[in-house]
Amino acid sequence: MSHPGLAGAVAELTGAQVAEPRRLGGGDASAAYEVRLDDGRSVFAKAAPPNMPHALRAEAASLRWLAEAGAARVPEVFGEDEQWLVTEHVAESSPTAEAAAEFGRALARTHAAGATAHGCPPPGGLRDAWIGLAPMRNEPVADWPTFYGTLRVEPYVRRLVDAGTLHRSEAEPITELCERLGELPGADEAPARLHGDLWSGNVHWGRGPEGTTHVWLIDPAAHGGHRETDLAMLRLFGCPRLDQVLAAYEAETPLAPGWRERVGIHQLFPLLVHGVLFGRGFARQAHSVAREALRSF
DSSP states (O other): OOOTTHHHHHHHHHSSOEEEEEEOOOOSSSOEEEEEETTSOEEEEEEOOTTOTTHHHHHHHHHHHHHHTSSSBOOOEEEEOSSEEEEEOOOBOOOOHHHHHHHHHHHHHHHHTOOSSBTOOOTTOOSEEEETTEEEEOOOBSSHHHHIIIIIIHHHHHHHHHHTSSOHHHHHHHHHHHHTGGGSTTTTOOOEEEOSOOOGGGEEEEEOTTSOEEEEEOSOOOEEEOHHHHHHHHHHSOOTTHHHHHHHHHHHSOOOTTGGGGHHHHHHHHHHHHHHHHOHHHHHHHHHHHHHHHTTO
16 A cells, blocks of 8 residues: 555656555655656655654755765655655665775765865755754854764764763763864865765665666765765664775775774764664763773874
């Protein structure tokens, strides 16, 4: 059974009639469908998640901004409104070494396309956006240490402390670390064009028209930021063939010395977001990461 309003929305956004919708599994925020159209195309349709106003508009703006870099593959956006986002559908495939290397190079070039400022939203995007089910503020900031501390780390620390999920004493090393971010190698890098939520579930290994495997970026929360943050997110929950992805990335655009030792610092943001959404285990992990990072100064 399809979602109410699906057929009409897809027809309006694509100019074709729905022949056959198929509900897809996965995801905890909204209903998603593979939709076969009467003109032979297949598209992906995603319903607006509850209690997240304008989330689909933010996602569409993110996809278009990433696509404008002309590097990493991104599903084509056919249209969006307040209730539906309709994009190209990409059939799943299995990870390959060739696709991993291609993805690493393409991600480096996407990052290099840049952004107007750390913290800036995509053109047409939102200041008050979302990462998964959590709110996320996008606002231009002069430098990365200030942006990462004030817009990515501190808001979630406050929420965790206020909720009693993180003790005030456990928040102290996180706050201290934010005060020292400017001392890190690469802290003064120009803002990169980030996917913004690049965990393995948003790295889609798909089959291209020629039958070979490639990677598409999906479900972005794009903004201007430090490129090491996207790479750290890839490592957080394990990405297939990650060593090959990273080797190709570095061959395309080398990273500042010691970047592997900074992975935990760039994982603080997603860990804190997961703490807000899923509880104390992730909050304690963020505390441990901050304490370990401070020992390296």
